[in-house]
Amino acid sequence: MRLSQLFSTTLRQEPSEAEISSHSLLLRAGFIRQLGAGIFSYLPLARRGMNRIENIMREEINAIGGQELTMPVVHPADIWQETGRWSQIGDEMARFQDRTGHQMVLAMTHEEVVTDLARREIHSYRQLPQLIYHIQTKFRDDPRPRAGLIRVREFTMLDSYSLDRDWEGLDHQYQSHYDAYFRIFNRCGLPVRAVGSDTGMMGGKEAHEYMYLTPVGEDTLLFCDSCDYAANRQVAAFGKLTPPDEKPAPLEKVATPNVSTIADLADFLGIPASRTAKAVFFAAEKSGQGKPLLIFAVLQGDMALNETKLVNAIGASGSGSITTLRPALEDEIRAVGASPGYASPIGIQRDNVLVIVDDLLPHSPNLVAGANQEGYHLRNTNLGRDYQPDMIADIALAEDGSPCPHCDGRLQALRGVEVGNIFKLGTRYTSALGATFLDEDGEAQPIIMGSYGIGVGRLLACVAEEYHDEHGLIWPITVAPFPVHLMLLPSKDGSAEKAAEALYTALIEAGIEPLYDDRDERAGVKFNDADLIGLPLRVTVAARSLENGGFEFKRRDRDNRWIVPVESAIEVIKTELDQCHQEMLQRFNL
RNA sequence: CGGGGUGUAGCGCAGACGGCUAGCGCGCCGCGUUUGGGACGCGGAGGUCGGCGGUUCAAGUCCGCCCACCCCGACCA
Incomplete structure (x- = not known):
């Protein structure tokens, strides 16, 4: 991609509405633009990053047996009425009427539709277990969107749903997701912690949230300092100190x-x-x-x-x-x-x-x-x-310093952003909608369900939050919109132009698409934009670099620069990108 | 929904005592010079001053209503 043709521009000044780094940098680097409160356009750079995240999601969910499909964004109200959520959920659900006056809703999640599909398609225990998923847009009319992509109203989620004949099957699929979700986050470069959580509007039995620990997060988590107890403050248990053992005295x-x-x-x-x-x-x-x-x-x-x-x-x-x-x-x-x-x-x-x-x-x-x-x-x-x-x-709120409910340790409170969650739904929806199957004895049983979700845009924002410096973004190799930032600094004799164009073509032929800064701009502008956009490897082609023996290489996450001979450029680029991958695998033990 | 704040050119902002063609920086277009860390000169384009209504000879400026966005809280994944 030639930067001169890219559909977005960088901003020199910080937009006034941005309060946190990821929001500010994603705006400045030309990844996103806001249309309304909690409603964003994702420009090509963001779209490419999200595509890469989504492909990681597909790989990991496919690997545990998932089948991708797509469920609608607009639902007739009646399935929501069947499960009772039509009246349970308040203004957070966007509702409207179609031209014939039928009540419709914008999907805020897809349990109802999955269950409806299940009751139509699944009739026998022989068809179970199943795991289906989609990556789809949802709308939740949040009363207070904030912090750029961290909390929005319209968003895209990876959403998977497990269907099982018994609780052991659910436990198994839940555990598969528990692990797969860690791999998804880690492959995206994001360190997360899983904590026990409330089931909220989803209902069901057990639930975990994946939290990215950051001071800009709006959830409070409690972690034991000596065992592995971890929970969202909303549900955190704690050891209550025993009061004095007195005999009741008169009122x-x-x-x-x-x-x-x-x-x-x-x-x-x-x-x-x-x-x-x-x-x-x-x-x-x-x-x-x-x-x-x-x-x-x-x-x-x-x-x-x-x-x-x-x-x-x-x-x-x-x-x-x-x-x-x-x-x-x-x-x-x-x-x-x-x-x-x-x-x-x-x-x-x-x-x-x-x-x-x-x-x-x-x-x-x-x-x-x-x-x-x-x-x-x-x-x-x-x-x-x-x-x-x-x-x-137990209706008491655990606080920083409260005793751990499981050991002698103390709970520590930290802030985090919820980037994913997994729920054991059980039969909450399948019973309501009559999604049953016949077991070996010919008896109808409700399907046992689980649901699992990750917000794609929120994940992108958290990665941006985790990887940036005062100059801009520093994308991990796995989610970077392009692997290489190819920068041309024009030369008097045209030699740099010729070499840069040749390298650009050769890279594409080698299957590596760079972002090619072919603009007629001053060097300072180009370097600053490269730092801002934050692609992993920068390759500068200039008269000076050619005089020095080739192209200048620099990794965004390192300080040093070095010269690579023209003829080995492709090979070294491949090596460097591979090296980036290896470092990532090592960091997360993948 | 409660509290606070902001709406003036693509971005960041000034102008507010009502008074001339509404400004500044950056960006954008043209020409020239310049060319490895946000260049310089000259010449340009770009605004229903968030909207509607009112007061007035005259409203960006005063008054009323409304809208949008941001922050804190409530709420929420």
């Missing part, structure tokens, strides 16, 4: 004027926060019901609430499908007889209230809790004696 009302926070309370009474009980309120809107359910969560005063755990606990309790959880209004709290700032479950009305206490509370005696009266607290409240919970569950 005692104590005046606490203007003391409405845990910190003030502990201060005022001269006790640690861990000796207090904290109340947190949410209103749960139930589908198809008018009056929201008040969620009254109680945990030890030194701990923060984990909303994801709370939602999952409520879901597990079977108390109806909760569509949304929002902070309760003050009136809603007062309506049950609780007093904000001085609240406890003691003595409140219990109809249409769900009291959920953290699983540490049964072991934490004599806590100071609210008296449900402005300006007063109660000493020595005890679960069981003074109030009964509707449910006991």
